[in-house]
Amino acid sequence: MISERSSVPPADAAAKYEAVIGIECHVELKTASKMFCGCPNAFGGEPNTQVCPVCLALPGALPVPNAAAIEHMIRAGLAFDCAIPAFSKFDRKNYFYPDMPKDYQISQYDMPLTQGGVVRYWLADGTLRECRLTRIHLEEDTGKSTHAGSGDGRIAGSTYSLVDFNRAGVPLMECVSDPDIRSADEAVAFLDALKRTFVQLGISDVKMEEGSLRCDANVSLRLRGAAEYGTKTEIKNMNSFRSVHRAIQSEIERQTGLLERGERIIQETRGWDEAGGVTHSMRSKEKAHDYRYFPDPDLVPMEIDAATVERVRAALPELPIARYERYVDAYKLSVAQATQLVDNASLAEYFDRAVDSAKSPAGVLNFVLGDLSRLANESGIEVAHSKVTPEALAELVALTDAKTINSKVAKDVLVRLWNDGGSAKAIVQADGLAQVSDPAAVGAFVDAALAANPKSVADFAAGKENALKFLIGQVMKASRGTANPALVETVLRDRMR
Numbered sequence: 001m002i003s004e005r006s007s008v009p010p011a012d013a014a015a016k017y018e019a020v021i022g023i024e025c026h027v028e029l030k031t032a033s034k035m036f037c038g039c040p041n042a043f044g045g046e047p048n049t050q051v052c053p054v055c056l057a058l059p060g061a062l063p064v065p066n067a068a069a070i071e072h073m074i075r076a077g078l079a080f081d082c083a084i085p086a087f088s089k090f091d092r093k094n095y096f097y098p099d100m101p102k103d104y105q106i107s108q109y110d111m112p113l114t115q116g117g118v119v120r121y122w123l124a125d126g127t128l129r130e131c132r133l134t135r136i137h138l139e140e141d142t143g144k145s146t147h148a149g150s151g152d153g154r155i156a157g158s159t160y161s162l163v164d165f166n167r168a169g170v171p172l173m174e175c176v177s178d179p180d181i182r183s184a185d186e187a188v189a190f191l192d193a194l195k196r197t198f199v200q201l202g203i204s205d206v207k208m209e210e211g212s213l214r215c216d217a218n219v220s221l222r223l224r225g226a227a228e229y230g231t232k233t234e235i236k237n238m239n240s241f242r243s244v245h246r247a248i249q250s251e252i253e254r255q256t257g258l259l260e261r262g263e264r265i266i267q268e269t270r271g272w273d274e275a276g277g278v279t280h281s282m283r284s285k286e287k288a289h290d291y292r293y294f295p296d297p298d299l300v301p302m303e304i305d306a307a308t309v310e311r312v313r314a315a316l317p318e319l320p321i322a323r324y325e326r327y328v329d330a331y332k333l334s335v336a337q338a339t340q341l342v343d344n345a346s347l348a349e350y351f352d353r354a355v356d357s358a359k360s361p362a363g364v365l366n367f368v369l370g371d372l373s374r375l376a377n378e379s380g381i382e383v384a385h386s387k388v389t390p391e392a393l394a395e396l397v398a399l400t401d402a403k404t405i406n407s408k409v410a411k412d413v414l415v416r417l418w419n420d421g422g423s424a425k426a427i428v429q430a431d432g433l434a435q436v437s438d439p440a441a442v443g444a445f446v447d448a449a450l451a452a453n454p455k456s457v458a459d460f461a462a463g464k465e466n467a468l469k470f471l472i473g474q475v476m477k478a479s480r481g482t483a484n485p486a487l488v489e490t491v492l493r494d495r496m497r
Helices: 011-016 067-079 184-201 241-260 306-314 320-329 335-342 345-358 361-368 371-379 390-401 407-420 424-431 439-452 454-461 466-478 485-495
Strands: 017-028 091-094 104-107 118-122 128-140 144-148 160-164 171-177 213-223 233-238 268-273 278-284
Touching: 011 017, 011 241, 017 184, 017 241, 067 128, 067 171, 067 184, 067 306, 104 128, 118 184, 118 320, 128 184, 184 213, 184 241, 184 320, 213 241, 233 241, 233 278, 241 268, 241 278, 320 335, 335 345, 345 361, 345 390, 361 371, 361 390, 371 407, 390 407, 390 424, 407 424, 439 454, 439 466, 439 485, 454 466, 466 485
Parallel strands: 233 268
Antiparallel strands: 017 171, 017 213, 091 104, 118 128, 128 171, 144 160, 213 233, 268 278
16 A cells, blocks of 8 residues: 655645535434344344345345335434425445445435435534535445455465445435535534434434444645635545544645645545555546446335425424524533533433523533533433432522522532432421521631631731631531631631731
8 A cells, every 4th residue: 555645735835725525424324124124223243144135135035115214314304404305216326346235236316315405513613614415315335344364264375355244235324515615624523513413313323433424525625716626536444533634634735735746636536544644545536437327126216295294394303503502692601511512412401401490501501511420420320310300400500599508518419419319409408508698607607616726817817828718618617518608708807807
């Protein structure tokens, strides 16, 4: 394999060109069975144990479409404002691949289930972007080849390949974007938006490490302000979002270097070398493939009635982009805070329920992203599945905001709720944990602390400020954490003048 490493172009050269990027994203759908047969759609089985005559393309076996996969497609299309045509069909895409049993793939060509649409997403700094979709279509996945070499004793002195057909026939959704993306950062943010949405819709687990999300990137450069596109290359073999970012950035730098040297960019497919940090040539794409698409004669066209579309639309949950905008605009959360919640759907729903009861987004957020998340990490229990109900948290927030209890007592009550459940208000009332703000009562605690710690009083008089913190701690301990800390400090300073 020959890698092409080029130095990073100077800043003025990088600013001279604009990247034009399109993404082709393959997403395995989460269904009980495969696309055209009853075999289980499951990851991790023993090789070639989840197969049947249909997905192995044995003579006489006929495909039957998976209704759940088709509904998943409609759900995805509606989430991105795609058009859902009344009629759609499956086509045969003809090409040879060693792990494709039929030597053709059942896919969609000119009448896909969805057309157009737009993906709205945000960058790390909160900037909102849009990328148009060309289409989302439905097809079947291929099997998986494992390539090996000599040395394991099975086939001495040779290189060979093993084929696992378990994945063959798994329902696969292909999302094809328009070339609206302009940087590696935008490409990853676009993919994040797809992933968040598909997880929220429940149509895929979108795990790149298991192959349920795979993407290719088409990258070209043009002079800034130019209307025409440059020659594009397609990047493959990216197995993480980090790889996507690195591969696109590397390819932008490579193409910039070629253009600055007056060399021609070749239209080709390039692989990503994760270890080397560069793309490398795989095969030329100067000529378009002729897949000889034609309607699959074994599958009748599909009619998508308007009632089905409206039923699916009515059941859509709040989408990640809408939730993000609500958090930022209505609740004034930071980009990082809103993103952290949106990326954890169960935590976001818990947060929303608590806010509905407490009417204090900031107060709920402090607990949810603070002590509650810490308790969840320590115990391995998700916040949404803990004994702290959203209603109990709302009570705790209300007690804290009203200064009925102070922050230390609130933390202690939260731990008790985590361990035992129950009501925050009931715990505070039963144990007499309400904050003491009566000057006379606080004064009594202060006087006792001063009498018991004459050295600290002398240290404070000598200018040692830390002595005051120690005395405050002694008063809080004597009051079981119920004394108003601000009032304690005020009374202490008055007494020690």
